[in-house]
Amino acid sequence: MDILITGLLLGGTYALIAMGLNLQYGVARIMNLANGEILVAGGYFAFIAYSAAQLSPLLTIFLVAPLAFALNWLIYRIMLQPLVNRAKSRGQLETDSILATFGLSFIGVGLMLSFFGGDYFSYSFMAVPVELLGNTYGANRVVSFVMAVLICGALYIWLNRSRAGLSIRAIATAPSSARLVGIDVKHLSALAFALGGAVTAVGGALISTYLTLDASTGVVFTLKALIIVIMGGVGDVRGTIVAALLLGILETVVASLLDPGLTLAAAYVMFLGILLFRPQGLFGKKTT
Amino acid sequence: MNLTATDIRNLILAAGALGVCALLPLGDNGYWLGLGVTVAMFTVLATSWALFSGPTHYISLATAAFFGVGTYVTGLGIDSLPFWVLVGLAGIIGAVLAALVGLATLRLSGVYFVIFTLGLAELVRQVITWVQNNSGQKGLYVLTDLDEAGIYWWLLGLATAVFLAGWLIGRSRLGFALRIIGDDETVAAHSGINTALAKVMLFMVPGAVAAMTGAILAPRYVYIEPSLAFAPILSFQVVIMALLGGASRLWGPLVGVIPFTILLEVISSNFPNQTTLVIGIAFLVIVYLLPKGFVGLLDKAMIRFNGREGA
Numbered sequence: 075m076d077i078l079i080t081g082l083l084l085g086g087t088y089a090l091i092a093m094g095l096n097l098q099y100g101v102a103r104i105m106n107l108a109n110g111e112i113l114v115a116g117g118y119f120a121f122i123a124y125s126a127a128q129l130s131p132l133l134t135i136f137l138v139a140p141l142a143f144a145l146n147w148l149i150y151r152i153m154l155q156p157l158v159n160r161a162k163s164r165g166q167l168e169t170d171s172i173l174a175t176f177g178l179s180f181i182g183v184g185l186m187l188s189f190f191g192g193d194y195f196s197y198s199f200m201a202v203p204v205e206l207l208g209n210t211y212g213a214n215r216v217v218s219f220v221m222a223v224l225i226c227g228a229l230y231i232w233l234n235r236s237r238a239g240l241s242i243r244a245i246a247t248a249p250s251s252a253r254l255v256g257i258d259v260k261h262l263s264a265l266a267f268a269l270g271g272a273v274t275a276v277g278g279a280l281i282s283t284y285l286t287l288d289a290s291t292g293v294v295f296t297l298k299a300l301i302i303v304i305m306g307g308v309g310d311v312r313g314t315i316v317a318a319l320l321l322g323i324l325e326t327v328v329a330s331l332l333d334p335g336l337t338l339a340a341a342y343v344m345f346l347g348i349l350l351f352r353p354q355g356l357f358g359k360k361t362t
Numbered sequence: 363m364n365l366t367a368t369d370i371r372n373l374i375l376a377a378g379a380l381g382v383c384a385l386l387p388l389g390d391n392g393y394w395l396g397l398g399v400t401v402a403m404f405t406v407l408a409t410s411w412a413l414f415s416g417p418t419h420y421i422s423l424a425t426a427a428f429f430g431v432g433t434y435v436t437g438l439g440i441d442s443l444p445f446w447v448l449v450g451l452a453g454i455i456g457a458v459l460a461a462l463v464g465l466a467t468l469r470l471s472g473v474y475f476v477i478f479t480l481g482l483a484e485l486v487r488q489v490i491t492w493v494q495n496n497s498g499q500k501g502l503y504v505l506t507d508l509d510e511a512g513i514y515w516w517l518l519g520l521a522t523a524v525f526l527a528g529w530l531i532g533r534s535r536l537g538f539a540l541r542i543i544g545d546d547e548t549v550a551a552h553s554g555i556n557t558a559l560a561k562v563m564l565f566m567v568p569g570a571v572a573a574m575t576g577a578i579l580a581p582r583y584v585y586i587e588p589s590l591a592f593a594p595i596l597s598f599q600v601v602i603m604a605l606l607g608g609a610s611r612l613w614g615p616l617v618g619v620i621p622f623t624i625l626l627e628v629i630s631s632n633f634p635n636q637t638t639l640v641i642g643i644a645f646l647v648i649v650y651l652l653p654k655g656f657v658g659l660l661d662k663a664m665i666r667f668n669g670r671e672g673a
Contacts, residue, residue: 105473157649168472169419170649173605176598177645184639290638293594297484300477335495339488342481346466349478353470 076211077326083211085322086219087281089226089315091295092302094274100246100309101266104154105168107175109299110292111182112142112271116278117287118186121195131283132221138279139272146271149178150264158263179292186289196286218280225276230311242266246309274299294338301345307354320344376525384518387511395510399582401623402517403575406524407596408604408615410571413528414564416609417540420472422565423597424463424479425572427486428456430592432576434490437502437586445506449516452577453570460569464562479597487592494588506581516578524571528612531564540564595641599626602644608657617656 091113098106116138123129123137157174161167233239241262244252253259278295281287302321306313321341328340365373386398407425415422432452439448463482467475508516531537539560542550551557580586599622607618622644629640652659 105476153646165419165472169421170653172421172473172476173601173645174649177642177649180598180638180642180645182642184636184642187635187638293480297477297481304474304477333492333495336488336492338481339485339492342485345478345481349466349470349474353474 077330078323079211080215080330081323081326082319083215083219083322084326085319086222086226087277088298088302088322089318090222090277090280091274092299092306092314092318093226093229093311094270094272094277095296095299096303096306096309096311096314097242097266097270097273099303101242102150102154102263102270103158103164103167103249104150104171104267105175105300106267106270107172107296108178108182108292109271109274110294110296111179111186112146112274112292113278113281113295114186114287114289114292115182116142116275117282118190118195119275120279120282121197124197131279132217135221135276135279138275142275143268143272147264147268149271150267153178154267155260155264179296183290183292190289194286194288196282212284214283218283221280222277225273226311226315229273233311238262238265243309297338298341301341301348305345305348380518380522384515387514391511395514397623397627399510399514399517400627401620402514402521403579404600404603404619404623405616406517406521406575407568407572407600408607408619409521409528409612410524410568411600412604412607412609412612412615413524413531414561414568415604416614417537417544418561418564419544420468420561421476421601422479422568423476423594423601424460424482424569425597425600426483426592426594427479427597428459428569428572429576429579429596430483430486430490430588431455431459432573432578433580433583433586433591434502434576435573436577436580437504440504440506440580445508449574449577452573456573457566457570459573460566461562463569464565468561468565469558480594483592483594483597487588490592491588502586504580504584504586508581510582513578513582517575520571520574520578525612527567531567532612536560536563598641602641602648605648606644606652606655608655610654611657614655614657 091109094112095106095109098104098109119138119141120131120134123134124131153174154171157167157170161170233243241252241257242265244255244257245259245262245266249259278287298321302314302317305320306315306317321344324340324344325337329337332340383398383402387395407429411422411425414420432455435452435455436445436448439451443451463478467478531540539550539555542553542555543557543560547557576591583590603618603622604615605618606622607616608614626637626640630637648655654661
């Protein structure tokens, strides 16, 4: 039972990170492989704010979000928009954006290594036990989960109820038709990409309260987020959340019953199963 | 087989170049030979990578996984089997592994393939580490009488095989089918080409070659452990070198391997902390400045030159 709850708590934060990637891939059509580095950068920011100014990570996220938003907006406008413009096909854009974001990812790791060094960083924030259903959990995990649920919920309502959200969903479904009904695809793609980056960075700040990170862990989170997005179905918020919770539980089960060193291998086996049996995602409909 | 005069001339030239390369260990046994081994290794890896990724445009990051499997084949079998058997065995295992990966991912779009191969080295590494932890064994010693020159000649032999295979594939029905797939997969499928099968078959080539390269290089490491054998950075270096040179020609990757190996050598000996940054910048250079590699640059120059002559 406590494995299940620990897994759910972990999965909540995963859901947040994967939502960020899903906005970037589903709407802006950029498979952003530098996503994990944005996450680690958010974690660093929270770490520095906490150790230098005793600023609670729960407040830091209100600083991290606009900064990450601005940074990702600039990245999209300066680096990725030209690729979108020159791409003759969806396949070419995918190849180009994968290579370009790999470059960004390595540059991000390189910059963080030279600024902060290669050491692990962690800090003790709200490391007090909380009792839930007869077992105890770290308060930082519970608080991160609650924050992740709040942000995911807000995003979900915004995407489903607001006009901007409607337009964004339209682009995710049919980018070329969206333009015909007067949606500013370029502007909203940049917005979605920036928003995705902001969500991921906030996820990083939250995850840094209870996980130890270092400059080069980003790629692990990128991989997990990618697996979640594909499992849940591209552009599918509900599927992303279910997939993230499943992955969180699976990882916790493997880590506590088998070996903590096998978590990524377990995620991969799950990914392979999805590729073989449901490549369109958990709730996706079969296309042609 | 119909060979034109140009084909025969190119074959003779290639054989001559190979002969010159084979003489390197006689001239120097230290720094230059070491560099020669690295260049030969990346030539083999990048050329075989481009054989698959050039025509299909799929970006494979599985090199490190196959390479690591190859080193482990040598590491585990060196006490009981002769070296050349191990190299062959590594090739077979690499090909089978590539076929399995290909069957799972190559039916789908390119993104799935990239993501899957990205984590493949990590997956195999975690499993091997886990097995080793449970069996109480940490790493493997590979002690042979194979010296640096021997490794170099082995790699040169493998490189020859890769170039020959690439040349033959280019002339075969499979090569023709792959060029059509690369141009337009829908057209290829409609003209009766089994696109998934063709891609899986071709993907077995870099899989086998990378595993054989790993098997050949294992004696150089002497001591093998998972984090060394499955270093993911290898996959990225191979992608950069192949694309920097240009994946559209058989000899394209070679043009990228030599300058980038030397660049990395210089960077890692002078600024060891900046290698990740250099790799990142190299990716951006490829995407924004050299989308077709040095080969594309050369082609453009040729067209301009010929155009002026015609006018």
